[in-house]
Amino acid sequence: MAPAAAPAPCRRALPLCALLSLLLRFSSGNTRVMTAVNITWSSINFKTLLQWEPEPTNYVYTVEIDGNLSNRDKTCIHTTKTECDVTNMLENVRDTYTARIYSESPSEEDDYNIPPYGLSSPFKPYDQTEIGMPAIKYFEQKDKTLKIMIADPLTPYRSENGSFQTIRDIFKDDLKYTVYYWKDQSTGKKFVTERSNQFELSVDNGKSYCFYVQATVTTGSGSRNSPKSTEKCTSINREGLDGLDLDTILIIVAIATGVVLLIIILAVVVYKCTKARAAAKKKENIPPNL
Known part of the structure; x- marks a missing residue:
């Protein structure tokens, strides 16, 4: 015997309940993650950074580096940043590397085995790192x-x-x-x-x-x-x-300034002494009855 059909009001309520449940899941931030885009390599003298977008909201990133001549390895695990220093992952500078940036939800209810990820362009440090100013x-x-x-x-x-x-x-x-x-x-x-x-x-x-x-x-x-x-x-x-450092230059300037001040002081002293002697001599030459 077939089960009795649900009353009409209940049938109308079921889609509304499902929609409400979906909205609540999205509002919790546990099911919606964004895949990394605009992934770029920035490297000067083999100091290498990975950068990407967007900034995460309620999820995290993990970076995985894969070389043609080396095994995959992860770094910057569960980071909320959009930049990762991967210098130590690229020591074989003649190898060619790609990066996967996984977007991972902190929820344990994710229904995928491999998180979604953005894939970088290949990067070979020996051929692509920029040379710093000599x-x-x-x-x-x-x-x-x-x-x-x-x-x-x-x-x-x-x-x-x-x-x-x-x-x-x-x-x-x-x-x-x-x-x-x-x-x-x-x-x-x-x-x-x-x-x-x-x-x-x-x-x-x-x-x-x-x-x-x-x-x-x-x-x-x-x-x-x-x-x-x-x-x-x-x-x-x-x-x-x-060829001189700043401290040496300051010392030279201080010595020069001191010498100039000493010359000025000596000149003033000599001038005052000369003036005093002239005044004394003039006084000696004045007749006593004046």
Whole structure:
């Protein structure tokens, strides 16, 4: 015997109850997650960050890195941020990596085995990391020779002795430096490119020179240049100060100021003494009856 049909008012109430239940589930924030989009790699001297959108509401992200030559591994687990430092996951800089960014609900009632995720574009650190600005470690102009030493930028990775590797340790002969130089107050530039970080340039004796440096790395993906270094000059008026730190310069200024004040004080004392002696001598020359 078939069960009796529900009364009409109850049948009308069932869809309303289901809709109310659905709205309550969404309002709790436990069933709605957004998939990560606009995933980008940002890397300078092998310091690498992953960034994405949107900011999570009532859910979290977990980042998984997968290399062609390495196993998958997770980092930034259950983070509410939209940025993750993945530098330590990419130590094989010649490998190519992809990132999965999982959107995970804190609810235990999720009905999926694998959380939804956004997939990044491939990234190969050796071919794609940007080169940071090089720094001038030392320079000296003597007679007809301008010597320049460049400090190779450091990377986050350490060598076997525990020191940080430089970009030269990794890129080796793929790294070159170009020095652009010119006579001070002149517009005509010359340049020299070397695989070394030390330069000896032939210049005119007695002429001051200015210069800056730029690094270039050439790999399978092409060439990429670093930003230009700060400009340095060897002019006589600036040459000495360029090699001094701020504390030394302040000491020199303080000593110079003290010397100037001492000269002024001595001049005032001498002037007053001279004036006093002149007044005394004038008084001696006045007749007693006056």
